[in-house]
Amino acid sequence: MKEIIIATKNRGKVKDFDTLFAPLNIKVTSLLDLPEEIEDIEETGTTFEENAAIKAEAICEKFRVPVIADDSGLVVDALNGAPGVYSARYAGEQKDDQANLQKVLKGLEDVAQEKRIARFVCVLAVAKPGEVTVFKRGECEGTIGKEPAGEFGFGYDPIFYPTGSKRTMAQMTPEEKNQISHRRKALDQLMNWVKEQ
Ligand SMILES: O=c1[nH]c(=O)c2ncn([C@@H]3O[C@H](COP(=O)(O)OP(=O)(O)OP(=O)(O)O)[C@@H](O)[C@H]3O)c2[nH]1
Numbered sequence: 001m002k003e004i005i006i007a008t009k010n011r012g013k014v015k016d017f018d019t020l021f022a023p024l025n026i027k028v029t030s031l032l033d034l035p036e037e038i039e040d041i042e043e044t045g046t047t048f049e050e051n052a053a054i055k056a057e058a059i060c061e062k063f064r065v066p067v068i069a070d071d072s073g074l075v076v077d078a079l080n081g082a083p084g085v086y087s088a089r090y091a092g093e094q095k096d097d098q099a100n101l102q103k104v105l106k107g108l109e110d111v112a113q114e115k116r117i118a119r120f121v122c123v124l125a126v127a128k129p130g131e132v133t134v135f136k137r138g139e140c141e142g143t144i145g146k147e148p149a150g151e152f153g154f155g156y157d158p159i160f161y162p163t164g165s166k167r168t169m170a171q172m173t174p175e176e177k178n179q180i181s182h183r184r185k186a187l188d189q190l191m192n193w194v195k196e197q
């Protein structure tokens with residue numbers, strides 16, 4: 001079985017990638033699976049592309065192998081694009097999914113349903129030793145509900161209704177989510193590269 005290194009410590013993302021790569025018979029190795037502890041990489045960029053590159057290139061330089069990194073987040077129109085690149089830490093450094101989604105709901109308290117427009121964005125960066133880093137972006141449009149619903153997924157999935165769905169992303173099975181997700185769309189564009197690994 002082939003292996004691909006994803007430079008992430010986010011268990012929710014790892015599960016998504018497991019689901020996405022399973023049909024291809026590819027095993028995902030994350031920073032949580034490596035024998036040595038990998039220090040947190042500071043995400044100092046102001047765009048998804050910058051942060052994805054920082055993570056992919058740091059791990060590629062360390063191990064001298066091809067690496068994918070994922071920088072992603074929720075972009076809410078009525079919050080002027082927040083939480084955006086700050087999605088993981090929107091309610092503080094502790095990266096608390098519940099606190100983060102409650103902060104979004106609070107910010108949208110007085111916003112009518114038709115204006116609760118949002119999208120998930122995922123940028124994948126592929127860094128290879130001695131090569132220029134490549135980026136692929138996927139987006140999933142939707143709206144923000146009034147309260148959380150569903151047990152699957154992670155992050156803001158319980159408050160996100162993909163366009164055309166009566167269920168949140170957290171009410172979908174992992175397979176359903178990953179047929180339409182931002183992560184899926186970004187990865188689809190990388191498939192030729194992935195199959196060569
Ligand atoms: O409901 C969600 N469904 C998703 O599919 C999704 N994808 C991203 N997000 C949010 O955006 C942050 C990424 O921030 P991020 O790219 O910096 O990742 P992270 O810091 O969590 O881990 P790492 O990959 O950097 O190690 C995450 O924590 C989540 O809050 C999602 N929320």
Ligand SMILES: [Mg+2]
Pocket residue numbers: 043088
């Ligand atoms: Mg991060």
